[in-house]
Amino acid sequence: MLIATWNVNSIRTRLSQIIDWMNKVNPDILCLQETKVMDGSFPIEPFENLGYTAEFYGQKSYNGVAIISKIKANNVKKGFYGCKDSEPNIDIFQDQKRLISAEINGIKIINVYVPNGSSLESDKFEYKINWLSCLASFLNEQEKKEELICLMGDFNIAPSNLDIHDPEKYEGGIMATRIERNALDNVLKGRLIDSFRIFEKNTGHWSWWDYRNNAYELNKGWRIDHIYISKELSSKLKSCVIDSSPRANLRPSDHAPVMIDLNLNEINEDFFEDEDDFFEI
């Protein structure tokens, strides 16, 4: 089963590129971020014509998330819910449409567009940290139900300096602070695993390149789009790849899709024999 995430930076502007990519790759589930469209204007038909169902949670101009799936999603939830131990209260996060979740094939799919945070001095940075705290609380509730979880999206955080093309220049800045990384760790709590790092230990792999300064042509990127899976799913993980090819399109999104392949019929208990290595980067 192929599960992908892609920040498309406007679904209406990028629609033909998304359809082209789906025709080429044939994902089972595609989670989108920054759709930038209200639900009444979401382009459902192009996806239905390809045999997909669409669930979406959007707003005008900003944010917006969607789950496109061959198998119809169950128990679709829009925004945070539960979050009993969240401080501040989840109500302040409901205006910005940044999270949609659903159950597909026995897996809880959680699609997130984490706030960027702007700069360390900004109120938006505090909002980002609080949003991640709420996400941690949200996941605590999910884990109580002992569900298999696949948490993916645009996290706007480089988990380590390996995920930045020039760490000396950017470390301590937005997307690369200890505060953000701790907030992300608090979401994952060692129970959710970065799929990409199971297969690739080296730097030089990016999912986002700034539109400015010729960043893509110079390959000056960041790895800020991630797919995290429950430990219990890791034995079924066959691959995780970043497909940078759509970034070379005319009028591209600034993000590339990231995709995992899960073999839901195969279990390999030995896969995690040296699992401690996965947490040392």
Next chain:
DNA sequence: ATGGCAGAAGCATTCTGA
């Protein structure tokens, strides 16, 4: 090199992103 580039709203320019 705190610039530059892209999208939405809406028609000149501002806001936002990362």
